[in-house]
Amino acid sequence: MKWAYGIKNKLMASAVLLGLCLLVLLNNYLERTHAQNVKDAISTLYEDRLIADDYILKMTRNVYRIRETLTGNPNPVSKSESVQTQLADFHQTYGVYRKTKLTPKELSTAMALIDCVRDFEKALPKNDNTAAVYTDHALRRLDELAQIQLVESKSIMKHVESQYANIKASSQFAFAIIILILIVLQIIVFSSASLIPKVRPKDPRLN
Numbered sequence: 001m002k003w004a005y006g007i008k009n010k011l012m013a014s015a016v017l018l019g020l021c022l023l024v025l026l027n028n029y030l031e032r033t034h035a036q037n038v039k040d041a042i043s044t045l046y047e048d049r050l051i052a053d054d055y056i057l058k059m060t061r062n063v064y065r066i067r068e069t070l071t072g073n074p075n076p077v078s079k080s081e082s083v084q085t086q087l088a089d090f091h092q093t094y095g096v097y098r099k100t101k102l103t104p105k106e107l108s109t110a111m112a113l114i115d116c117v118r119d120f121e122k123a124l125p126k127n128d129n130t131a132a133v134y135t136d137h138a139l140r141r142l143d144e145l146a147q148i149q150l151v152e153s154k155s156i157m158k159h160v161e162s163q164y165a166n167i168k169a170s171s172q173f174a175f176a177i178i179i180l181i182l183i184v185l186q187i188i189v190f191s192s193a194s195l196i197p198k199v200r201p202k203d204p205r206l207n
Contacts, residue, residue: 020181027174031167049153055097056149059113060142062090066120067135083124090117106148113141 069082094114102110120134 017185020178020185023174023177023181027170030170049149049156052097052100053146053149053153055093055100056142056145058093059090059097060139060146062086062093063135063138063142067132070132070135087117087121103148103152106145109141109144109148113138113145116141 063086066083066086069079069086094110094117098110116134116138120131120138123131123134
């Protein structure tokens with residue numbers, strides 16, 4: 001029956017080696033998946049958060065300059081030209097900002113922002129003081145957008161940290177399983193070796 005036990009050990013060793021190969025492939029797949037998730041999260045953080053935050057800053061600067069022009073420029077002609085220049089710059093930046101990936105809350109806040117600016121444009125020919133009130137509303141909407149950016153950026157960073165933790169955990173788990181499989185394989189090899197019959201040298205005196 002030793003030959004049957006030897007075959008059984010060989011089959012078991014083959015199964016163990018196959019399991020080891022599958023584990024290595026699975027771990028490699030999981031690491032690549034987690035790495036791609038991290039790459040996507042960092043790309044989202046840059047394209048839809050950091051760049052969008054820069055757009056919000058530009059629009060905020062436009063609104064502040066409009067307010068300064070309304071309160072500090074006594075010349076009606078230059079005042080109007082300056083305000084129109086800032087409004088044109090604002091609308092251009094807003095159009096680019098709207099093309100970024102926005103959450104539902106960001107979208108509704110952005111719509112409220114552009115409504116404030118349109119109300120400002122309607123009130124501007126009538127009264128500077130009334131128009132200035134709408135700049136206050138616009139600045140509040142911009143501040144809300146900036147706060148949302150901060151919250152979303154923190155959420156993305158937590159996701160990145162979680163993915164890195166998953167990569168580390170899966171690598172450690174796979175390493176531990178590989179060590180265990182190698183130990184089992186070594187036991188199988190040693191037990192198979194013990195079944196090989198020992199060939200004793202023939203005593204020449206028996207000839």
